[in-house]
Amino acid sequence: MIVRITSKFGEVSSIHKTPHTGIDIVLSEGTPLRSVYDGVIEKVYDGSTNIGKGIKIRFEDGTEGIYGHLSEVKVKVGEMVRDGQIVGLSGNTGRSTGEHLHFALQRHGEFVDPSSIVDKTVNYSWINHFFQNGKVGQIDFFSIPEWIKGKFTEATIGNTVDFISDMALALPIITVVSLSVYALLNMVSSRVAKLGALGTVVYSLIIIH
Structure with missing residues (x-):
């Protein structure tokens, strides 16, 4: 799937009065969303904040990924997730102007540009996963x-x-x-x-x- 970015990182517009902390991509409601790396679910947003329903994942390198405006969350706090695992479904919850995903990355408390990996939130190539990790699925196995x-x-x-x-x-x-x-x-x-x-x-x- 080719992702279409509707709001870039750091963008200031009529919708984002202050620099945008992440990236918005257009997605039909119900699109499966995937973890971009191995990590653990640090927080689940219940829909009462601006980003609506969402999750925060702490990845192995300490970077945190934030998924916002979800229609459904598929994980719970403390759950370990793997690279490519489905963690939720895209939606239009919270302060949103339409169906989309807000994806942000935080490193040492500072937001960083997630442009280089935003497509991994919806795309999963088992071919690339095999050559990068020596396996196709999400199960660790003996070498x-x-x-x-x-x-x-x-x-x-x-x-x-x-x-x-x-x-x-x-x-x-x-x-x-x-x-x-x-x-x-x-x-x-x-x-x-x-x-x-x-x-x-x-x-x-x-x-x-």
């Missing part, structure tokens, strides 16, 4: 090195099924990349091409994670 070394724990064993499920989703990506490497290296040597393709698979399973 291949841990498997080889026998460093299983009760938690990782319990998540084996989730791991297999996630890898099944990622398999097409690994296959395409491996075949591309094979085709490229095959112009040099079929032996090198086979080793390159195998190395790509191993790299995907171990190094990325």
